[in-house]
Amino acid sequence: MIDDPSAPLLGRAPTNSRDTSPHPSKQHREFGSSSFILSSESAPLLRHDDSRSISYGTEDQRRPSTSTSRSAVDSEDPPRRRRRPSWPINIAVSSLIAAVLLTLVFGFAAPSAVKQYAQEAAVFTPQKISIDSATSEGVSVRIQGEFLLDGSRVSGALIRSTGRFATWIAREVETSDAQVDVYLPEYDNVLLSRASLPAVKVNIREGHSNYINILADLQSGDVDGIRQVADKWMGGRLTQLRVQGTANVDIKSGILKFGSQIITADKVLDGQDIPHLPSISVTKLNVHENPWKPQDPGIAVEVAVNISNDYALSLVIPPLGFDIFVPNCIPTDPYILVADMTTNEVNVQPAEPAYVDVSGIVRHLPSELTEACPGKKDSPLDLIISGYLKGQKTIIYVRGADAPSSSTPAWMVDLLKSVTIPVPVTGHDFGQLIKNFSMSDVHFSLPDPFAEPGSPDAQPKVSAMVKVMVDLPEEMNFDVDIPRVRANVDVYYQGDKFGVLDLSEWQPSNATRINDTDGSRPLLLVTFEIKDGPLQVTDNDVFSEVVQSILFGSEPVNLDLQVLVDGELATTLGQFTVHDIPAQGSIDVKPPFGSSIGGLIKPKIETLEILHTTHSTVSLKATVNFTNPIPYSATIPYIDCLLLFNGTALAHVTGRSLSVVSGDNEGVSIEALWSPFASSGDTGVIRGRELLSSYVSGWNTTVTLQAHEGSIPTLPDIGRALSNIQFDIMVPHLGAPDDDDDDDNDKNGKPYFIKDATLHIWSSTAVFTLISPLSHSTLYINSIDATALYNHTEPIGRIDYTNFPFAVPPGISQTPKLPVTPELGGVGYDAVRKALGGTLLMDAKAEVGITLGEYSTTIFYQGKGIGAKIRI
Known part of the structure; x- marks a missing residue:
C-alpha cells in the first residue's frame, strides 16, 4: 500500500486516501505551470483539456493535505502563468521518470485494454522538482508530485470500464528499482540521459491520489547528441523532437509477480511542448581597471544577470567558468573570444528568476576584433560599440570553460563546453551623447576657382577649434583617451538638411575626463582643431536662407548637427578605432549685426x-x-x-x-x-x-x-x-591728399570735385580747382555746359565749353580759363559785383563730358557752397 512504512521514498498518505473533490480532473488542471498530464502513449505528456466532472460512486475522495495546499496556492496564479507549458519539467524529468514509470507499471502486467486505459487515464502533477546534489556523473533529483487515474480521460467506453474494473481488483502495483534510458531516434539514436529510479508502490484505483516523493539519479548522455539538440533549440530551429524511453523493470501486484519487463515508450514533442528560451537581461554592467592585480593591464568586468525561471525547479548551481565570444564579420566566421568569466554559486528557487553575478577579466583585444572586415571600414568591435550606444540589442555568446572550483562536477563542465548560448545584451540609449558642441576661431575658405569640379578643393572649407562634451556611459569606469577623431556632419536648419561638413581626415585631439556641473555623471571633454574641412552644400535654397538669417536676422540661428564620429581610443587594453558612433549637437550662431x-x-x-x-x-x-x-x-x-x-x-x-x-x-x-x-x-x-x-x-x-x-x-x-x-x-566720398586743413573747401565735412573757383569779371572767365577721383590716371574733360547760381536759384553766369579737351591729372589741379557768359542785370550779377575782392558762395550745375583712355561718357554735376574768389 502507498502508506506502507516499508516504502521510504514515498510520501505517507493520510488515513483516508479518497479525494473529496467532486471534480478531480479539474482540480489537477489548476496546478498551472507546475503540472502536466499523462494522457496517452503517443502523447503521454500533453495536457488534457476535458472539463467534464467525474464521480467515483459514493466514496469520499480526499487528497493528501500537501497536494491540496499546493493546489490551492497554484490555483491563484495569474492566467498567463497557468497557461505556460512546463516543457523542461515534462521532458527532462517526467519523460524520464513519471511517464515511463507509470506507463510501464500497467503496460506489461495486464491485457492490452488495461494497458491502454492506464496510458490514457494516468495523471501526474509535479509539485516540486529540485536538484538534491551533484554527483560525478550527473545529479540527484528529488521529485514531488501527485499521481492518480482519471477514467474520464479514456475515450473508449469498453476500455474505460475494463480498466476501472481491473484497477479496482489489482488495487496496488509495485515496481522494482529501474534504469530508464532516453534516446533521440532522429539523431542516430544517441543517448540523451539515463535515470536510476527507486522502487515505487502506488494505489491504482481510479480517483485515488498518490503523493510521490522520490530521489532519482540522472546521468547525462552523449554530449555530442545533446549539443545538436541544444544548438537547434537555441537557434530557434527546433520545431519537433522525438524521444524514446527504454527500461527493464520488475513489476508485481500484491502476491502476483510479473517478472522482468523491457518497456519502451515514445513521445513526439512539437508546438507548445517545446519551451521558449529563458529571457536573460543584464541588470548591471561595470567596466573598470583590474582591482585585483594593478600590475595587470586588463579590464575588469562585473555583470549582474537576471534569468527567468517559469518552472517548479529548484537547484544550487556550483561555481562555473565561461568563455565570452562576440560575433565576427560574417555569421559563418568563428566567434571571437574576448574574455573569461566566472560565476559564484547560484541558488535557483521554483518559479522565481535566478540572479547570477558574473565577473571576469578582459586581458587584451584580439586583432580580429579590431581589424576592419573585408571590404568594409567597420570592425566587429565597431558594430558592437555603435549598437550598444544606440540602445540596440547585441548578441554575445557564452560557452562553458574550466570551472573555478574543484567541487564542480567534470560532466557539468564537459556539457557546458559543448554548448554555446546566445545572450542578448541591450545597450543604453544615451540620448544626446554630445552634451555640448561649440566652435571658436572660425575661419571660412571659399573654393579654389581652378579646382576640379566635385573635388574637396572645389568646396567651401571651414577651420575652427572644436570643443565637445561627451556624456560617458556610467558603466565606463576606466581611463580612456581619444588621440584622434574624424567625422561626417550633416547640418540642418529648421529640420531641413542643407550641407555636409566632411571631416574625414584624421584630426589630433585631446580628451580630459571631468564631472558634470552637478557631479552626477562623468564627462569627457574632447578638443580638436578642424583644418579646411570641406562643406558640401546640398540644398541651395536652405543655405541661402541660413546666410540671410545670420547676416540680417536679430535672433540666434540654430543649426542642428547629425554626426557620425570615428574615434581612435587609447585604453589599458591598447589602441583601437571605433567607427560611426552617432552623436547629435547644435550650434547657435548669433547674428553680429542687423540689416545695417x-x-x-x-x-x-x-x-x-x-x-x-x-x-x-x-x-x-x-x-x-x-x-x-x-x-x-x-x-x-x-x-x-x-x-x-x-x-x-x-x-x-x-x-x-x-x-x-x-x-x-x-x-x-x-x-x-x-x-x-x-x-x-x-x-x-x-x-x-x-x-x-x-x-x-x-x-x-x-x-x-x-x-x-x-x-x-x-x-x-x-x-x-x-x-x-x-x-x-x-560709397566713400571723394577726397584729396592735402585738403584736410582747408576749412573753406569742406564746409560740411565733404570734399567736392570742384574745390574752389576764381571768377575774373573783366575777362569774363573762370578758373576752377579740381580734385581728381583718380590717384594714378589722368582723365580729360571734353565739354562743359554749366550754370553758376547764387542763393541756390539766382543765375550768375553760364559756361559753354567745347573747344579743346583739358587734362585733370591725379590730385589737385586747375582748369584753363573757361569763358563765362554773365547774367547781367540779375540778382546774381549784383551779388558778384558786391563781392569783388572777396569770396562768394555759389552753387553749380553742369553736364560734363569726360574721357578716360578710350572710354567716354557724360556726367551731371551739382555742387553747393563752392567758394568763388571774385577778381577784376
Missing part, C-alpha cells in the same frame, strides 16, 4: 588704378580699407560680385586670394570691370551716368554688391543661392 551691414563695413578707397579701357568699359584695380563686423575670418581664393545701383547691374567686382580677418582690414586689393552697357544695356548706361554723377557731386551714394551664378566658378549652385543676399555699401 553696409554701414558697419565702412569701406575707404586708398588707391585706384586704371588698368585698361575700351569705348564702353573700364578695368581698374583698387586698394580698399574696410571693417569686417563678423566674428569670423575667411580665405577667398576667388569671388566675383555684381555692383548694382538702384537695382541695375553696372560692373563686376572681383577679389583674388583675399584673406579677410575679423575687425579692420587694410590694403585689400580688388579688381573691377566697369561695363554698364554689357551688364544692363541702355538702362545700365543711364544708371552708370547717375552713379558717377552722384559720386562726383559728393552725395551720399549707396551701391549694392550681389553674388551671382558665376561668383564661384566651381560652385554655380552656391552662387545662385547667395544671389538672394545683397550688401548695401556707402
